[in-house]
Amino acid sequence: MSLVTIDRELAREVDDLVFGPPVRHVYNPLIYARAAHEQYLERYGADPKEVVLVGMNPGPWGMAQTGVPFGDVVLVRDWLGIDAPVERPVDEHPKRPVTGFACERSEVSGSRLWGWAKKRFKTPEKFFSRFFVINYCPLVFLEESGRNRTPDKLPKDEKLMLQRICDRALRASILQLGAARVIGVGVYGRDAAKRALVDRDDIEIGCMLHPSPASPKANQGWEKLAEKDLREAGIKL
Numbered sequence: 001m002s003l004v005t006i007d008r009e010l011a012r013e014v015d016d017l018v019f020g021p022p023v024r025h026v027y028n029p030l031i032y033a034r035a036a037h038e039q040y041l042e043r044y045g046a047d048p049k050e051v052v053l054v055g056m057n058p059g060p061w062g063m064a065q066t067g068v069p070f071g072d073v074v075l076v077r078d079w080l081g082i083d084a085p086v087e088r089p090v091d092e093h094p095k096r097p098v099t100g101f102a103c104e105r106s107e108v109s110g111s112r113l114w115g116w117a118k119k120r121f122k123t124p125e126k127f128f129s130r131f132f133v134i135n136y137c138p139l140v141f142l143e144e145s146g147r148n149r150t151p152d153k154l155p156k157d158e159k160l161m162l163q164r165i166c167d168r169a170l171r172a173s174i175l176q177l178g179a180a181r182v183i184g185v186g187v188y189g190r191d192a193a194k195r196a197l198v199d200r201d202d203i204e205i206g207c208m209l210h211p212s213p214a215s216p217k218a219n220q221g222w223e224k225l226a227e228k229d230l231r232e233a234g235i236k237l
Contacts, residue, residue, distance in 0.1 A: 033067030072110030095146030186210030206233035
């Protein structure tokens with residue numbers, strides 16, 4: 001089963017879920033940004049990986065625009081070399097428009113993560129020869145004000161519905177990639193991997209600091225701290 005097949009099934013399943021207030025708008029970039037997302041999967045996810053990095057869910061100015069995890073527009077287009085038409089979400093919030101690769105706003109988390117990969121590995125080919133980056137949940141949740149609501153803040157019943165689907169997809173993706181290590185980009189990604197791979201003692205699971213600007217620690221030199229986390233997880237850089 002390919003990553004494309006896994007994510008198409010994931011897209012269909014999560015698209016059938018219903019979320020109540022305070023969530024008012026739900027974006028599914030696996031559908032409206034499918035062309036760019038599958039370009040990413042096919043170009044960089046076809047071969048086995050040593051390490052899979054697992055994020056939480058798309059940000060409004062990252063994957064929501066480009067279909068690529070942590071998908072800051074400039075780095076996705078100019079470094080990863082991915083550019084494709086992006087459609088609009090079915091129920092778009094007027095304060096959070098999707099303009100695809102025409103988006104002029106940068107996502108800090110994405111610019112930090114992919115900027116680090118560019119600085120450390122120079123070329124996408126060198127980075128992806130060992131690593132791959134995925135998001136656990138593919139959906140964006142927006143409140144009436146336009147505020148981004150992360151999956152960990154959903155009501156318990158909604159979280160459980162989402163987890164059942166996303167756990168299966170995460171497990172299938174990691175096994176497809178043949179990774180020996182899974183690193184959560186933040187504790188949410190780590191915990192999701194532990195849940196999805198609870199019976200797989202052959203896969204090591206760790207955590208690295210999330211690059212979000214909402215994290216005071218990440219704003220004090222994220223690259224060095226993230227590399228320290230990776231080395232402590234046994235990953236040579």
